[in-house]
Amino acid sequence: MLRKNPSGHLPQVSPKAYIDPTAIICGRVMIGDYVYVGPYAVIRADELNPDGELEPIVIGAHSNIQDGVVIHSKGGAAVTIGSYSSIAHRAIVHGPCRIDDRVFIGFNSVLFNCHVRSGCVVRYNAVVDGVTLPENRYIPSTERVGIDSDLSRYAAVDRDALQFSEEVAATNIALVRGYQALRNEF
DSSP: OEEOOTTOOOOEEOTTSEEOTTOEEEESEEEOTTOEEOTTOEEEEOOOOTTSOOOOEEEOTTOEEOTTOEEEEGGGOOEEEOTTOEEOTTOEEEEEEEEOSSOEEOTTOEEEEEEEOTTOEEOTTOEEESOEEOTTBEEOTTOEEOTTSOGGGSOBOOHHHHHHHHHHHHHHHHHHHHHHHHHTTO
16 A cells, blocks of 8 residues: 655655555655565655754665565655665664665664665564664674674575575565566566
């Protein structure tokens, strides 16, 4: 469901994207080509900053927002998700937040006030809060990464994690094409 926010902003969705009918996309949201938004995802850009403005939530081409994901922002801050990135089931991305290209965010993970640079893999049930992750870092499941964390202790993404991330992105791009074909049958 695409909805206007109280400020009058409507989502801008590429006709090449697929949005599940149960998903809610509200306000100043921009969704690129071949983006998959799964069932019950909520992407909501509706809170204003003290000046009455809000930055958009932008989701880059070929990315996927899986089932039950929540993307929102405090006080109109920006949320940007780059291209070929995966936000897995029930993750929460709360702005201000920037996720670069080819990033994998695992199931039930929470991101807030952070920058996740290209090539990172954040596994399930992890929390990333208030930091910038260097490129190609692997954050294990259930880790809490915050301003007091020693980021040098996190290893580079290995070949298996990178392959998994790439497979998830490719699978979801195929889903976009498949659901678009089904839509054309009716």
